[in-house]
Structures are given as C-alpha cells and as structure tokens.
Amino acid sequence: MSSVQFDRIALIGIGLIGSSIAYDIRRLGLAKEIVVSTRKAETLKRAEELGLGDRYTISAADAVEDADLVIVSVPVGASGSVAEEISTHMKPGAIVTDVGSTKASVIAQMQPHIPAGVHFIPGHPLAGTEKSGPDAGFPGLFEGRWCIFTPLPGTDETALKKLRHFWETLGSRVDEMDAEHHDKVLAIVSHLPHIIAYNIVGTADDLETVTESEVIKYSASGFRDFTRLAASDPTMWRDVCLHNRDAILEMLARFSEDLASLQRAIRWGEGDKIFELFTRTRAIRRSIIQAGQDVDAPDFGRHALDKKN
Ligand SMILES: NC(=O)C1=CN([C@@H]2O[C@H](COP(=O)(O)OP(=O)(O)OC[C@H]3O[C@@H](n4cnc5c(N)ncnc54)[C@H](O)[C@@H]3O)[C@@H](O)[C@H]2O)C=CC1
Numbered sequence: 608m609s610s611v612q613f614d615r616i617a618l619i620g621i622g623l624i625g626s627s628i629a630y631d632i633r634r635l636g637l638a639k640e641i642v643v644s645t646r647k648a649e650t651l652k653r654a655e656e657l658g659l660g661d662r663y664t665i666s667a668a669d670a671v672e673d674a675d676l677v678i679v680s681v682p683v684g685a686s687g688s689v690a691e692e693i694s695t696h697m698k699p700g701a702i703v704t705d706v707g708s709t710k711a712s713v714i715a716q717m718q719p720h721i722p723a724g725v726h727f728i729p730g731h732p733l734a735g736t737e738k739s740g741p742d743a744g745f746p747g748l749f750e751g752r753w754c755i756f757t758p759l760p761g762t763d764e765t766a767l768k769k770l771r772h773f774w775e776t777l778g779s780r781v782d783e784m785d786a787e788h789h790d791k792v793l794a795i796v797s798h799l800p801h802i803i804a805y806n807i808v809g810t811a812d813d814l815e816t817v818t819e820s821e822v823i824k825y826s827a828s829g830f831r832d833f834t835r836l837a838a839s840d841p842t843m844w845r846d847v848c849l850h851n852r853d854a855i856l857e858m859l860a861r862f863s864e865d866l867a868s869l870q871r872a873i874r875w876g877e878g879d880k881i882f883e884l885f886t887r888t889r890a891i892r893r894s895i896i897q898a899g900q901d902v903d904a905p906d907f908g909r910h911a912l913d914k915k916n
C-alpha cells in the first residue's frame with residue numbers, strides 16, 4: 608500500500624483511461640477523495656455503479672473545486688471546452704494534467720484557460736486497448752508502460768516531481784520531451800498503425816469477393832490483428848487524426864512512398880530487396896521483445912496484469 612499523495616483528485620472523463628486511473632488511485636491509496644465527472648449522466652451513473660469514485664458530478668467545474676490534482680481523460684477534441692469550463696474553479700497550486708494521445712493541439716486548446724498559479728503538465732500514458740468506456744478500465748493498466756510528459760518551459764519542478772511520482776506509483780516509466788517531437792513519434796508508432804488498420808479493414812469490407820462471413824471465417828490470420836485496432840473508439844481516433852494532422856500527413860506521405868517502393872519490388876520480382884526489408888523488420892520486433900516490451904497486440908496493456916495474476 609502506497610501513501611496518500613493528494614487530498615482530492617478530480618477525474619474529468621471516466622472512460623477506459625479515466626476508470627483505469629481511478630482503480631489504481633483506490634488500490635494504491637493515493638488520494639483521500641476521488642471526484643468523478645463526465646459529460647453524460649448515463650456514463651456517470653455507470654461509474655458510480657462500478658464504485659470508481661467517492662463523489663460524482665456532471666459539472667467539471669464542481670468536480671475540480673478544491674482538487675489538488677485534476678486529470679482530464681476525454682477525447683483530445685474536447686480538451687479545450689473542458690479547460691474552459693474548469694478554468695476559474697481550480698484552486699491555486701493545483702496540478703492539472705491530461706492523458707491525450709496528441710500533445711501540441713491539447714496544449715494549444717488548454718493552456719489559454721489555465722490560470723496563473725495552476726500547474727499545467729500535459730501527459731500521455733502509452734497504455735491502452737481498443738475498448739472504451741468505464742467498463743473497459745482495469746487496475747494495473749499502466750504498469751511497465753511509458754508515460755510521456757510534454758511540459759511547457761518554466762514548469763514548476765515540485766509539481767513535475769509530484770506528477771512523476773504519481774505515475775511511477777502506477778508502475779509507469781516517465782519520460783519528457785517537447786510536444787512537437789511527441790506528436791511525430793506517436794504519429795509513426797501509434798497513429799499510423801491505427802489508420803492503416805482502419806483502412807485495410809475498410810478495404811476488405813468494400814471488396815465484393817470478401818464477404819463479411821469470409822472476413823470472420825479467415826480472420827485467424829494477420830487480418831485479425833488489424834481488426835482489433837480497427838475496432839478502436841471512432842470518436843477518439845477521429846480526434847487524433849484531426850488534432851495531429853500535420854505529423855500524420857508527413858508520416859503517411861513517407862509511408863506511401865515506401866509502400867510504392869515495395870509495390871515496385873513485387874512487380875519487378877526484386878526478391879533480394881523484399882527479403883532485405885523483411886529481414887530488417889523482423890529484427891525490430893526481436894529487439895522490442897528483448898527490451899522487455901509487450902508486443903503481443905491482442906492483449907496490449909494487459910500483459911503486466913497477467914504477469915502478476
Ligand atoms: N484508449 C486508449 O488506448 C488510450 C487513450 N488515450 C487518450 O485518453 C483520452 C481518453 O481516452 P479513453 O479513455 O480511451 O476514451 P473513452 O471513450 O473510453 O472515454 C472518454 C470519456 O470522456 C468523456 N467525455 C467526452 N467528451 C467529454 C466532455 N466534453 N466533457 C467531459 N467528458 C467528456 C466520455 O463520456 C468518457 O467518459 C483520449 O484523449 C485518448 O486519446 C491515451 C492512451 C491510450
């Protein structure tokens with residue numbers, strides 16, 4: 608059992624990420640009080656049924672009153688409106704953070720609404736699954752995962768340390784980088800894989816010869832991995848696409864060029880070239896496994912939990 612780190616933590620948004628954080632705060636005893644807020648009454652009721660907090664409110668403004676830590680876990684496109692709503696209600700000295708998958712846009716949306724004296728530290732846990740909503744959360748999601756902070760220049764060191772300690776208690780390894788760099792890295796390692804998955808599953812669905820039953824019947828192959836990613840939350844991923852537009856377009860251009868090169872090698876029977884690429888990529892997966900990271904896509908995020916149980 609860890610010790611109390613914050614008197615009151617407000618969780619704004621209680622889907623997969625917010626609820627997983629709630630479970631860990633409770634399990635590890637990190638707050639005296641957890642206040643849960645979300646936009647829809649139905650979701651709030653479900654959060655209450657699951658016992659995720661101590662207090663529940665539809666109003667984000669009410670939720671953040673007197674909170675020492677505010678964690679915003681909503682689709683990135685909603686960050687600005689949440690920040691605006693809570694703006695004048697946070698207490699001086701409070702830390703406000705988020706978990707959004709894109710960072711430059713979240714900063715641009717939220718920062719103008721953060722009053723002086725409140726410490727805004729943007730964050731992104733690299734942990735999750737294709738599921739969404741409060742029922743999708745589980746304790747231990749963040750164990751053994753990276754959490755990236757993209758602090759703004761001049762961020763208070765004590766606040767940074769406190770938030771770092773919080774994520775480390777959840778089992779994460781914390782790294783810091785600037786928002787633009789984060790967005791480029793995540794565009795290639797996370798956003799493109801999802802976009803490619805959405806696209807390939809859409810293409811298969813459009814093909815007249817691949818009927819829905821065949822997609823199901825033969826999905827024990829590589830296609831199944833794509834369908835998992837392509838089942839991810841449409842609102843969340845629409846927002847990621849719209850809010851990391853430039854980096855995603857840059858990486859997609861690069862990807863298309865490389866795909867055209869592979870296509871050409873296949874057309875002209877350039878076996879050596881194909882073999883060289885496939886050998887290089889195989890080594891990458893092996894080095895990820897050696898580094899101790901979970902790459903078993905179907906259970907992304909559950910690995911750490913399974914190891915303990
Ligand atoms: N799903 C994943 O694997 C990961 C998601 N993220 C990021 O975490 C954030 C949350 O994602 P999830 O928990 O997966 O989504 P989710 O869809 O499971 O939950 C989102 C929550 O936000 C609430 N919400 C939506 N608009 C709102 C608003 N305007 N005001 C208040 N609440 C609002 C929803 O009711 C729901 O409770 C997103 O920004 C996403 O990019 C980060 C890491 C992993």
Ligand SMILES: O=C(O)C(=O)Cc1ccc(O)cc1
Pocket residue numbers: 707708732733734735736737797836904907
């Ligand atoms: O389910 C998966 O494979 C993921 O990649 C989960 C995920 C989704 C979005 C993020 O910003 C971080 C992690």
